[in-house]
Amino acid sequence: MMNDMPQEAVQEQTRRIGDVVLDLQNISLSFGGVKALTNISFDVREHEIRSIIGPNGAGKSSMLNVINGVYHPQEGRILFRGEERRKMEPHVAAAQGIARTFQNIALFKGMSVLDNIMTGRNLKMKCGLLAHAMFWGPAQKEEIEHRKKVEEVIDFLEIQSIRKTPVGRLPYGLQKRVELGRALAAEPSLLLLDEPMAGMNVEEKQDMCRFILDVNDQFGTTIVLIEHDMGVVMDISDRVVVLDYGKKIGDGAPDEVKNNPEVIAAYLGTSH
Amino acid sequence: MLYREAGQFKASYIEDQQIFPIRQDKIGFIAILAFFSLVVPMIASEYWLQAILIPVLIFSLAAIGLNILTGYAGQLSLGSAAFMAVGAFGAYNFMLRIDGMPFIAALILGGLCAALVGIAFGLPSLRIKGFYLAVATLAAQFFIVWALVKFPWFSNNSTSGVISAQKVEILGFAFDTPVSKYLLTLAVVAVFALLAKNLVRTTTGRSWMAVRDMDVAAEVIGIRPMRAKLSAFAVSSFYCGVAGALYAYTYLGTVEPEGFSLDLSFRILFMIIIGGVASIMGSFLGAAFIVLLPIFLNVAMHALFAGTMPAGLASNLELIIFGGLIIFFLIVEPHGLARLWQIGKEKLRLWPFPH
Ligand SMILES: Nc1ncnc2c1ncn2[C@@H]1O[C@H](COP(=O)(O)OP(=O)(O)OP(=O)(O)O)[C@@H](O)[C@H]1O
Ligand SMILES: [Mg+2]
Numbered sequence: 137m138m139n140d141m142p143q144e145a146v147q148e149q150t151r152r153i154g155d156v157v158l159d160l161q162n163i164s165l166s167f168g169g170v171k172a173l174t175n176i177s178f179d180v181r182e183h184e185i186r187s188i189i190g191p192n193g194a195g196k197s198s199m200l201n202v203i204n205g206v207y208h209p210q211e212g213r214i215l216f217r218g219e220e221r222r223k224m225e226p227h228v229a230a231a232q233g234i235a236r237t238f239q240n241i242a243l244f245k246g247m248s249v250l251d252n253i254m255t256g257r258n259l260k261m262k263c264g265l266l267a268h269a270m271f272w273g274p275a276q277k278e279e280i281e282h283r284k285k286v287e288e289v290i291d292f293l294e295i296q297s298i299r300k301t302p303v304g305r306l307p308y309g310l311q312k313r314v315e316l317g318r319a320l321a322a323e324p325s326l327l328l329l330d331e332p333m334a335g336m337n338v339e340e341k342q343d344m345c346r347f348i349l350d351v352n353d354q355f356g357t358t359i360v361l362i363e364h365d366m367g368v369v370m371d372i373s374d375r376v377v378v379l380d381y382g383k384k385i386g387d388g389a390p391d392e393v394k395n396n397p398e399v400i401a402a403y404l405g406t407s408h
Numbered sequence: 409m410l411y412r413e414a415g416q417f418k419a420s421y422i423e424d425q426q427i428f429p430i431r432q433d434k435i436g437f438i439a440i441l442a443f444f445s446l447v448v449p450m451i452a453s454e455y456w457l458q459a460i461l462i463p464v465l466i467f468s469l470a471a472i473g474l475n476i477l478t479g480y481a482g483q484l485s486l487g488s489a490a491f492m493a494v495g496a497f498g499a500y501n502f503m504l505r506i507d508g509m510p511f512i513a514a515l516i517l518g519g520l521c522a523a524l525v526g527i528a529f530g531l532p533s534l535r536i537k538g539f540y541l542a543v544a545t546l547a548a549q550f551f552i553v554w555a556l557v558k559f560p561w562f563s564n565n566s567t568s569g570v571i572s573a574q575k576v577e578i579l580g581f582a583f584d585t586p587v588s589k590y591l592l593t594l595a596v597v598a599v600f601a602l603l604a605k606n607l608v609r610t611t612t613g614r615s616w617m618a619v620r621d622m623d624v625a626a627e628v629i630g631i632r633p634m635r636a637k638l639s640a641f642a643v644s645s646f647y648c649g650v651a652g653a654l655y656a657y658t659y660l661g662t663v664e665p666e667g668f669s670l671d672l673s674f675r676i677l678f679m680i681i682i683g684g685v686a687s688i689m690g691s692f693l694g695a696a697f698i699v700l701l702p703i704f705l706n707v708a709m710h711a712l713f714a715g716t717m718p719a720g721l722a723s724n725l726e727l728i729i730f731g732g733l734i735i736f737f738l739i740v741e742p743h744g745l746a747r748l749w750q751i752g753k754e755k756l757r758l759w760p761f762p763h
Binding site for chain 2: 230254268270
């Protein structure tokens with residue numbers, strides 16, 4: 137991502153949907169007696185935008201937490217790029233190129249926008265503690281190099297004017313954008329977005345949609361998206377998974393899913 | 409000269425990432441350093457050097473240590489004094505047992521001993537947080553002091569663990585006068601403060617703050633909470649350890665384990681609360697404040713009541729004022745004096761046009 141390849145070439149190469157990168161097989165997850173996910177299987181293909189929808193409490197966020205190793209399912213197999221993952225910690229998932237944003241903003245409150253996004257580069261920075269303390273030679277070079285990458289993310293998300301602002305002082309919509317920036321800074325190959333547009337006004341939603349599509353388009357990033365706004369989901373997704381009470385009730389192209397009677401029933405049965 | 413950044417544009421990220429991006433700040437910093445290293449030795453009395461400036465510098469270093477752990481990495485600790493003790497007794501034993509041990513090396517080795525002990529007592533932080541962790545560090549505080557008294561080897565078999573610091577000599581130069589001790593302390597503290605500043609503004613510091621602010625998100629971005637927390641414990645204890653060694657060698661000369669009591673740990677904690685949590689400069693401000701306050705109060709009492717004041721009242725009053733200030737800072741300005749300074753600067757930047 138963010139390389140100097142001419143844009144057209146990138147687009148042509150990336151928008152084509154590729155092979156399965158993430159394959160979830162018979163995943164079951166429970167907390168004590170609460171079954172959050174029951175026997176769920178679906179896959180995610182390279183470069184696609186794969187949405188997960190469902191009523192509140194359906195298990196969508198739990199699904200993302202399973203994918204990047206925050207939760208460990210009791211049953212089922214997860215294959216990432218063809219390799220089966222045993223119990224995996226989140227930082228290992230990060231090292232494999234999986235980044236995410238959270239439903240409830242999880243920025244580092246005491247740090248500036250710039251520093252928050254810089255943490256996204258953490259895995260790519262190799263200097264050790266002593267080099268940092270001295271801050272000359274390689275450590276300084278590394279810091280500058282990664283600062284450049286971070287500035288590219290800042291330009292991409294159009295947040296130049298707030299780079300030195302402590303994130304706590306930003307309005308909600310911008311915080312969501314900074315959180316996306318932190319995830320993008322890691323140059324992920326798989327990006328998990330948990331309700332990136334929740335609580336936004338129409339304009340902010342449009343901006344966010346544009347960023348998501350651009351990320352997918354320009355960098356070829358595979359995206360798993362949780363979103364409640366059906367208009368948005370049907371618009372930008374390649375395929376949609378529908379969960380209800382921890383069970384999968386639908387899976388397919390937006391149109392298929394929209395007309396699936398079970399899905400309609402689930403949505404009519406709730407307050408949506 | 410007005411305090412402005414107008415006309416100072418950052419053409420490169422290097423310039424933008426300096427410790428003092430604003431020129432006036434840099435000049436101010438150099439001026440302060442020059443004042444304390446060149447002017448102060450000429451004008452300060454022995455009392456000022458020995459009873460005020462040296463301890464302020466040493467406590468600043470310890471406060472930086474605690475600030476790294478508590479302010480930056482968010483792990484509350486009540487064991488700072490014990491880690492100082494490890495540094496002091498560590499350095500003492502290296503000086504004692506190894507012939508021709510250079511003082512600076514002993515200082516650093518003492519700090520490294522403290523770092524190791526710090527890592528050991530930091531292990532509970534992988535499991536527990538906040539109040540419970542504070543209790544675990546409290547255990548470190550009591551255990552270390554107890555062990556230093558209990559095992560006479562640490563103090564070369566002296567009664568109740570008292571040690572007398574050996575003479576300090578570097579490259580044949582004896583640091584035996586207040587001025588030379590002060591300059592040595594200043595040099596060590598200045599260098600380590602700079603290193604700390606570098607640490608907290610690069611990846612190491614960012615991963616500490618990330619773990620402090622939101623540990624799940626930190627882990628998801630690839631930061632290992634374990635590594636971040638233990639490195640914070642190590643670096644923090646190292647700083648406390650070096651401060652402890654200086655405490656023995658350039659300040660008191662003779663120390664005993666009981667001198668590094670919980671009381672001292674609390675004083676260092678108050679320094680960072682009043683000076684400013686997660687601020688290197690705040691560590692200096694807090695240390696200066698806490699060392700100077702009792703002296704100032706004492707002088708003020710004498711001037712006001714000239715001997716009519718019952719003994720003991722002054723020290724009680726000191727405690728009351730202390731308590732009041734701590735509560736004030738916790739409630740009104742949790743970022744302490746450093747934040748007040750920052751606000752002052754922001755005002756100055758706009759002065760005389762408030763908008
Ligand atoms: N850490 C946890 N401990 C206990 N129960 C949990 C935990 N995380 C999720 N659950 C439970 O799992 C179920 C699914 O929750 P989840 O957050 O995945 O739903 P969701 O589809 O994301 O809902 P929403 O639209 O409200 O975000 C819920 O019943 C929830 O209470
Ligand atoms: Mg959710």
